[in-house]
Amino acid sequence: MKEEKSYSAKSGFLMVFLVLTMLVIGIFGLVLIKNPFFVILIPLVIGCIPGFTIVNPNETSVLVLFGAYKGTILGNGFFWVNPFFSKRKVSLRARNLDSDPIKVNDKIGNPIMIGVVLVWRVKDTYKATFDVNDYANFVAIQSEAAIRGMAGSYPYDNFEDEMAEITLRSGGNEVSELLERELSERLAIAGIEVMEARINYLAYAAEIAGAMLRRQQATAVVAARFKIVEGAVSMVEMALEQLKEKDVIELDEEKKATMVSSLMVVLCSDKDATPVLNTGSLYQ
Known part of the structure; x- marks a missing residue:
């Protein structure tokens, strides 16, 4: 050659x-x-x-x-x-390719919309002129093929694949480096140098976007509830220890259970608790 x-x-x-x-x-x-x-x-x-x-x-x-x-x-x-x-x-100037978002399947099979920005230039004028018919069109087509290959290597996020350390949404440099390597291998035949490649658009496809949004919201609510309960348990435990250490009041197991229940309701409730005053004895 x-x-x-x-x-x-x-x-x-x-x-x-x-x-x-x-x-x-x-x-x-x-x-x-x-x-x-x-x-x-x-x-x-x-x-x-x-x-x-x-x-x-x-x-x-x-x-x-x-x-x-x-x-x-x-x-x-x-x-x-x-x-x-x-x-x-043949121009050696750097050029931009801002690809339109295309529909692909991620590693798990979810349909997503993804687009990239590619910065490239001609490095070998012989290959660019004689080894391909139209090197600019060649770059556009091979870029789309590289996007499909890269998107199939990672999940969109780790909601369904909790073991995934790298995802399209949070992969950052790792995903960009894989995309650059994929493009460099594909465009080498045309004498093209890939200077930079970055994802500039990433979203779920329209047919599942609503369901995925509800799932993300549910996951956020569960995570928030977990933190609230975890904090409430710590606060109840600290209250019981402080009462015991300072000998403020001696509570039996039944009263401890009642106090814990009341504190958990107050601390974990979505709305402000409304206190009820007991005008009788403690045991009424």
Whole structure:
């Protein structure tokens, strides 16, 4: 497989001087000397003009002679090459691909919508020009394939797969690194360098979004209740220990159970508790 090779083009300014010199000599010979031999210089001047080319910064010119790859002008400036060369400009500037969200299945099989932002540029002009038909379209199609492959490697979150350490929603750098590796492998054939790849859109598909939202809300409520109960038990335990240590009052097991029940109701209730005053004895 061929690879990119640099072509050393001649200075365009030097060739401009030579072409103008030939033009002046040709006109001088025809007009003043009146020698028809000098007419040969005129077609030579015209034939040299297509050889001039300008290569801008972060741009290259791929040179082909009758179907044979001759090299790539990697430098910038004003050059002159063989007039029979066909020249194809290839930009080396970084480009962005903001993919539209596509529907894929995560590792568990849940349908999700995911989109990425890809920053890429051409690294090998030979592969980008001759190994693929349209390298920009190739990047777009292979990016979608890489997204599908990456999304199938991780669950959306760890609600259903509690053992999952990395998820699409919280994976961060790990998910981005996997996506970059996947894209680099796929785009290497086109001579494309992947500079950065990040998930910029992630959501459940519309058909399950409502159910997943209710599940997340239920999970949050359960987690909050667990914390409330855990704190309430600690507070009741501390209250009983403090009463016992300071010998404020001696409670039997029945009264301890009543006190614990009342405290748990007060501490775990969604609403403010309404106290009921007992005007009789403790045992009424």
